[in-house]
Amino acid sequence: MKIYDDKHIKNVVFVGAHNSGKTTLAETMLFEAGLINRRGTVENKNTVSDYHDIEHERGNSVFATPLHTEWRNYKINIIDTPGLDDFIGEIISSIRVADTIVTVLNAQQGVEVGTEIIWNYIDKFHKPTLFVINQIDHINSKFDESFKSIKNLVGNNALQIQYPLVVDGAQCIVDVLKMKMYKFGPEGGKPAKLEIPDGQKEWAKELNNELIEKAAENDETLLELFLEKGTLNEDEMRQGIKAGMINHELFPVFCVSALNDMGSGRLMGFIDNVAPAAADLKPEQSVDGKAVKATKESPTALFVFKTVYQPNLGQITFFKVMSGEVRLNDKLSNSRNNETETINQLFIMDGKERQPVNKLTVGDIGATLKLKFTETNDTLAAPNHVLSIKPIKFPPSRIKKAVFAVNTKDEEKLSESLKKIHSQDPTVKISFSAESKQLILSCQGDLHLATIDWTLKNIYGVEARFEKPKIAFRETIQRSSTSNYRHKKQSGGSGQFAEVHLKIEPWNENMEEPQGFIIRGKEEMDLSWGGKLVFYNCIVGGVIDLRYLPSIMKGVLEVMEEGPLTGSYIRDVRVMVYDGKMHSVDSNDISFKIAGAHAFKEAFLNANPKLLEPVMELTVKVPEDMVGSVMTDLQARRSMILGVESNNNYQILKSLTPEAELYGFSTDLRSLTQGRATFKSSFSSYKPVPANVQNDLVN
Structure with missing residues (x-):
């Protein structure tokens, strides 16, 4: 296939709440570009990105899936991510290597709980971000309310590029950057490009003026030009929007119907022409604080952001080329363990399909098979170029379980299988407690745990049992x-x-x-x-x-x-x-x-012997209108409330809570707050157990 240079490679990650339509949008973009002949659907279990058996069984994305499309001499690498925060590790690792974040919203719901949670991570990464309001042709679509919810999330720098319109019963999209209206037929696809109707011109012009002003604010040269002539042309606006996206200060908003193939071509055109490439962003940093130059002339450096184990293939290693070029049969050194790996196979992955290539250049995303010593977060670099790129920081686990093999003969097999799962998903933590003589599994939530259980059973052939872990009393x-x-x-x-x-x-x-x-x-x-x-x-x-x-x-x-x-x-x-x-x-x-x-x-x-229990410092971020319910739950868990702080529309509750009382807290908190609250905990100290609790434990 064609090899693109770094200026013509765009890496985007699709994020958003469950059922926002990320997988369908990715499928439509591949179809629109002619890379697939027919569009699959989630319901028919035949999309390019959702190809794992567990995704077919559950009807939703569980893994982040890299794929690509080609549009007008640009290559767009897309990573389709799950919409549930139980799989936040898949989302974070994908955000880490993307150049632009595409946040997809369901036009019926606007910004949802999942969107808010993911946005908190996007904001920390400070990556260029655009929003796509999907399902605009649905009977219950609420575009205006959805756009307002974006403004509530990111502020007044949400920039409306498009809005939907129905003309003579046909779905249309008004584009205020190009000042054109796209009219779609019943089957979607390529639209007719028309003038904006007279009744919409005033509103479209008002949005266009706002776009011009916002674009000018992000570049001193453009601002002088704007003050001089009072306007900017389309190319100048694109330049200003790009600068604003790079600074994480402008958030363009588009609208599409992914299911009915409306608006995806224009979105790909914007990604081509405006969304930043890797070379436009600040250089990656090594662990020792050095900048990693994103040029093909630099020594080769690959950053491994994801590994997947498949029974028929073994380990698939996904990487981004951070500098230089990687070629077939290159020998690269792993900076973590100094082992040498040979790139015997080199692919571009589209779901489960592999397209062999001879080389990949800086900024591109690819995969290889059967590396022996390499895991997620590793750096592979030219042997004479010692380099370790800053690793992805994964969030701490939220639930813990003691795990046992149902058949005691499988204990060793269980341990080895869990190690493989951890190497693919670092948010899964495995440890052995010598004190309780239990194997402890830590993960993100009940759904995450159910996925691990499925993987053990169906991929590794191990039946596991999960129990409440013993508490390390003193x-x-x-x-x-x-x-x-x-x-x-x-x-x-x-x-x-x-x-x-x-x-x-x-x-x-x-x-x-x-x-x-x-x-x-x-x-x-x-x-x-x-x-x-x-x-x-x-x-x-x-x-x-x-x-x-x-x-x-x-x-x-x-x-x-x-x-x-x-x-x-x-x-x-x-x-x-x-x-x-x-x-x-x-x-x-x-x-x-x-x-x-x-x-x-x-x-x-x-x-007068006394039992001590581990007490955790617990921080809960909860919407203001739900503080009372969470506070009541914490007090029922023998918590000592340390304080409450305000953070926009949230309250931050800090408490000291016995570890024994935190079992089931993640599930209960999700239920109490409809999934809108998050928490983290860390060990604080050992404190005396109340007399009645001690008597029960001793008995």
């Missing part, structure tokens, strides 16, 4: 206690004998040294599970030999690794060993270890 004490224990065992020959007297106290930072003891030695131990053990040798008169003190401490630590209340780790205790006895023949290390463990356990149970 045990400590609230007062001092003394205890002694004699271990004596005689079973023929050498026996076992040890007697240990000790006192324990709660430990806290900056406390004074123990009173009433002669301290002969002190050891502070930072425990791997948090907190401290401070161990004092207070032996007087040599009643216990110094060589047995480490064994006593080992016995204490054994108990601390499995506390008497709930089997949880013990923390923040200091121990004073002050007396005891030994036998010249029968005393040994194991005897003092056993005696130390029993003495410590008895003292612990008599020291």
Whole structure:
């Protein structure tokens, strides 16, 4: 196929709420350009982008799918993304490599919850963005309300390029950049280009003037030109709009009917002529802060933004050429692990279809197969060109589950399968809790979890079971206690004998040294599970030999690794060993270890033991009119509200919430706010568990 230079490659990503029509619009653009002979539909499960079995089964996009079209000597790479924020990892990775974001809205709904959530990420990336109001010919279409909702989202810099109009029963689109009206037949396709009707000229001229003024504001030369002659021509307006898009200060708004093939050609023309290419944007940054020049003369650098595993093909690696050119059989170095990869195959992907190419140039998006050492977020660069491009920052997980193989023989297979899923989708996190002896799966939500379960079952052949994870409680004490224990065992020959007297106290930072003891030695131990053990040798008169003190401490630590209340780790205790006895023949290390463990356990149970629970710092972003319901839910979860801040039409609630109470919070929050609220949490500290909760847990 034709190889395009960097000035004629445009990378766009389609984002938007569920059912906004992204997949249909992509299908129509491919059809309009003549790259496919007939348009598939989501209902018939035959679109180019939604080709995975799970997407056919669920009837919606689950994966971001790269494809391309060609329009008037430009190549447009399109990434069609899911509309549900459970799959936010697919959306973010696609935004990261796109040059322009195309946000698709359903004309019946305008800006929806999903649009708002995705916009928050677009705004952080500061990428050029345009809006497309789809389904303008639907009987319940509300174009004006949809446009107002865009203005509410992005402000007055939403720029209306088009609006729909019905003339003599025919669907039309008035374009105020070209000052023409496009009239479509019943089957859509190529429209008739007409003059704007007399009754619409005044309104169209008003919008055209607004467009001219906005375009002039974004370029000093254009502003001087505008002040000089009072207007701008079409080419000058395009220049100003492009500058505004690059600065993330202008957001053009188009209208289409993707289903009936109306307006897609004009949208592609705008992407060709106005939407920025990679070379127009600020250079990518490497991890060490260096600019990556987007020129074909620079050393080759590929950024891997997505990997997919298919049973019949293995791993497919998707990348964007950030600099230079990549050719078939090139050897490139992975900056993360210094491994060399050979590009044995090079493709342009259109859904599941692969088009082989011999090379790809800077700014283009392509794919290769069966790389051995490369994952999402890796950089592949020329061997003599050490470079690591800034990785994609994926959002933290929102739900956690303990995962088990239904058939215990599949435990290892389950672990390997989850590692593959994580390599394809970094928003899936896998960890093993040595404390709870559970494999913990973290992901974005219930639908995300259902997709993982489907993949395990249908792709990897593993039946999995998901449960509520155990909470990592801690045990400590609230007062001092003394205890002694004699271990004596005689079973023929050498026996076992040890007697240990000790006192324990709660430990806290900056406390004074123990009173009433002669301290002969002190050891502070930072425990791997948090907190401290401070161990004092207070032996007087040599009643216990110094060589047995480490064994006593080992016995204490054994108990601390499995506390008497709930089997949880013990923390923040200091121990004073002050007396005891030994036998010249029968005393040994194991005897003092056993005696130390029993003495410590008895003292612990008599020291008013207390259970501690992990408390999370929770931040919830919720619409103003829903704060009350969320606040009530948080209080029912034993939360301590730290404060409330305003952020446009949202409130930011900050609280300290026990981790044990956050189970199911993601689902409940979505239900309470119709999916409009978001949250994040991070570990804060361990706090005492209320007495009634402790009694239930101990029982």
